[in-house]
Amino acid sequence: MDLFKAAITVRENAYAPYSDFQVGAAVRTISGKVFTGCNVENVAYPEGTCAEAGAIAAMIAAGEFEIAEILVVAGGASKVSPCGGCRQKIAEFAKADTPVYMADLAGDIEESTIGGLLPAGFGKEHLEVK
Numbered sequence: 001m002d003l004f005k006a007a008i009t010v011r012e013n014a015y016a017p018y019s020d021f022q023v024g025a026a027v028r029t030i031s032g033k034v035f036t037g038c039n040v041e042n043v044a045y046p047e048g049t050c051a052e053a054g055a056i057a058a059m060i061a062a063g064e065f066e067i068a069e070i071l072v073v074a075g076g077a078s079k080v081s082p083c084g085g086c087r088q089k090i091a092e093f094a095k096a097d098t099p100v101y102m103a104d105l106a107g108d109i110e111e112s113t114i115g116g117l118l119p120a121g122f123g124k125e126h127l128e129v130k
């Protein structure tokens, strides 16, 4: 799967000296282009950014807005699952049934959707005035 290859490759560049937990993410947009990101930690811990945030920032910087699918890869005992904040970030640019793939380093991949990972999430409809 090319998304897995893209994500595990960018993971090599992750800057994670504090957690020692490197993460890679790859987004495919509806145009077919792939954008990648890795986590970038900071000595002021809350200033670190997740791999998904980096991939989404690259997508937006390229002028693309619609995620067709996204894959996240990391090591660890179980397959990495996007954190709550990243689920919200993905949802901003995806549909409820947009696939989210969660991979381990061996290339074993679990599939969900952003709607499955973020049920009843805060959405644009909540901003509408009554």
Ligand code: THU
Residues within 6 Å of the ligand: 016, 019, 021, 022, 023, 038, 039, 040, 041, 048, 049, 050, 051, 052, 072, 081, 082, 083, 086
């Ligand atoms: N991390 C990600 O990059 N994506 C996630 O969805 C989960 C967590 C990063 C943040 C931090 O640099 C490290 O993994 C440990 O939490």
